[in-house]
Structures are given as structure tokens and as C-alpha cells.
Amino acid sequence: MTSQKPLILVTNDDGIHAAGLRALIDVVRELGDVVVVAPDKPQSGMSHAVTTSSPLRIRKIHEEPGYSEYSCNGTPADSVKLGENIVIKGKADLVVSGINHGSNSGINLFYSGTMAAAIEAAMGGVNAIGFSLLDYSLQADFESGKPYIRKIISRVLSEGLPLNTCLNVNIPSLPFQELKGIKVCRMGKGFWDEEMEERTDPHNHPYYWLAGNFVSRDIQTDTDEWALANHYVSVVPIQLDLTAYSLLEPLKHLENHD
Numbered sequence: 001m002t003s004q005k006p007l008i009l010v011t012n013d014d015g016i017h018a019a020g021l022r023a024l025i026d027v028v029r030e031l032g033d034v035v036v037v038a039p040d041k042p043q044s045g046m047s048h049a050v051t052t053s054s055p056l057r058i059r060k061i062h063e064e065p066g067y068s069e070y071s072c073n074g075t076p077a078d079s080v081k082l083g084e085n086i087v088i089k090g091k092a093d094l095v096v097s098g099i100n101h102g103s104n105s106g107i108n109l110f111y112s113g114t115m116a117a118a119i120e121a122a123m124g125g126v127n128a129i130g131f132s133l134l135d136y137s138l139q140a141d142f143e144s145g146k147p148y149i150r151k152i153i154s155r156v157l158s159e160g161l162p163l164n165t166c167l168n169v170n171i172p173s174l175p176f177q178e179l180k181g182i183k184v185c186r187m188g189k190g191f192w193d194e195e196m197e198e199r200t201d202p203h204n205h206p207y208y209w210l211a212g213n214f215v216s217r218d219i220q221t222d223t224d225e226w227a228l229a230n231h232y233v234s235v236v237p238i239q240l241d242l243t244a245y246s247l248l249e250p251l252k253h254l255e256n257h258d
Contacts, residue, residue, distance in 0.1 A: 005066070006032035006157050009092035009121070011079040013043045013100065013113025016061070016071040020099035023142035024131060027149050028096060031157065033066045035092070037083035040071040044102075048116040049075045058082050076117035084124065094157055095121035098131030098169075099142055099149070105132075105170045105224040105234060106188040106216065115238070118166040122240060127156050128166040134228060135173035144176035148233045152182070161237075168236040172228050183232035188223035190216035 008028045012021045016038040028034050037058070051074045061069040072082050076097065084091060097117040109115040114130045121128035131149055133140055152169060161167070168187075172179060197209040216225045224234035 006093040007088065008032045008034050008153075009080065009083045009088065009095045010034060010036045011038050011076055011083065011095070011097050011117045013039065013046060013076045013097070013117070015039050015042045016069075018042075018101065019138070019140065020101055020131075020133065020142055023146065024096060024099050024149070027146055028153065029067060030150070031153060032093070034068075035083055035087055036067075036069040037072060037079045037087060038070075039076060039079060040073055043075050043113045044100075045111050046075045046077075046113040046116065047111050048077050048119065049113075050077050050081070051075060056082060058086060076113040077120040080117050080120040080124075084126075091124065091126050092121075093127065094153070095126050095128040096131065096153065097128070098133075099145070099171075100130070100132035101138070101140055102136040103132055103134045103170055103228070104130065104168060105228055105236075106190045106214070108214070109168055109187070109238070115166075115168055118168070119238070119240065122161075122164055122166040122238075125163060127161045129153065129156060130166065130168050132168075132170045133173055134170060140173065144174060144179060145171035145233070147176070148179070148182060152235065164240045166238050168224075168234075168238050170224060170228055170234045170236075172231055172233070174231060178231055179233060180231045181233070182235055183227035184235045184237075185222050185224050185227050187236050187238075188216055188225035189218040190214055190225065 056074045058070050058072045097114045100114040104112040118128040118130035195211050197211045224236050227234040
């Protein structure tokens, strides 16, 4: 890798062959030297899982000046660890994850392997961004979001992010001319109204599919859910500290000896 260009580590949770990963690679190859380390199969919904009970393996797929590509048998978080410790043997200047097939807005980021990879990088002090497109289709069109992805990555490369933070970027699945721009906002509040759909296998044993609908009751106009519904690319700064500071003082009485 050449030292004059920033080093960008790319990963995802949809797997090494996903169209969204290929679209993200197209953008970042214009901006720096690139190392790709991605799961060898889809890992959606893995959140921040890491592999500890079986060996991790990594396979080189391609290498040329300024670009190398590997697949691994681990999770998105594993991919970042392998990329840093085995391939790069150090830290990248930026880690980008995605482009995910489907939304990671609101509380969905807690389930997201895409965002877990970005968070894993941020935990190590590396600038990181997760990108998602609001389209679950295998034929999703990622082209309209590329100018915004390029703009956001360029900004982070030039100015950086505060320590222990990363960005969660979601893009409406719309033609470029219908996108209104970027909206920097907070994470919308919502929940999944879940149900376990019961079915019966040929041996008359029950099995279950997790189903449900996402419900957003946050009507404010400063959220990612509002931005996406109104045709904006949402950018939510994420911090790693989950402490509920408002409860520190009210819970102090627990320190008292009875």
C-alpha cells in the first residue's frame, strides 16, 4: 500500500458477493488504498457477535497495487479484527461498512452487523461509517446514493470524528433527483411489534419464524426516521458510551449500606 493515500478497510454483513459491498468498493477506490475483508456468507442480524468457539479462517481473493480483497468465515466484527490484526497489521485510517441491503435506522442499529463492524472499529479508535440503503432486494440500485457516500467519506477522511464515535448513514431507495440532500439527526425512537409465527414440519414438530412490524411513535422532525420518510439521507452520530447519565444521581442511594 502507498503511504501517500489514506488506507480504507471495507467490510459488510451481507457477504463478500453482495452488490452493496461492490458499490461501496467502487466509491472508496477513488479515495484511497483499499483493503476488503468481508464474511464469506451473509451475516445479517449478527449484531456485535464475535467468534470464540471455532477457528477463524481468511482467504485472499485478489491483490493488486492499492487494493486487496479477502473473505473470512467470521462475523462483521470478526472481519474488522482480522483486517486490522492479520492483513493490515495495524490500524486503517477509516473503516467503512456496507452498503447494507435494508434499513439500519433507529433501534435497528442494535441488531445490525453492518453497524457492529463500524462500532468495532470505533472501539479501537478508528474513524468509521456504516452505510445502508432502504431496499432489501437483491436487485437494489445503489447508484443514486454514491455521491452522498463519497461526500460523507471525504469529510470524515479530511476532518475525522471524535474518539469513540462513528456515523450511521441510511439512504432512501430513490432516484438521485428525488433525494433532497443530507440531514444530520438523532436516532428515532421505535420498537418492533414482534410475533413468533408457528409452523409444523413434515414430522409434525413445531418450528417458528420471527416476524413483526417496526413501529415508530417518534413524530419529531429531528430523527432519522423523519429524514428518511422525507427523502433525505440520514446521518446519525453514534457514541459508544451507553451510560444513562440522568440515572447516576437518582441511583446513588443504592450505595448506602442498609
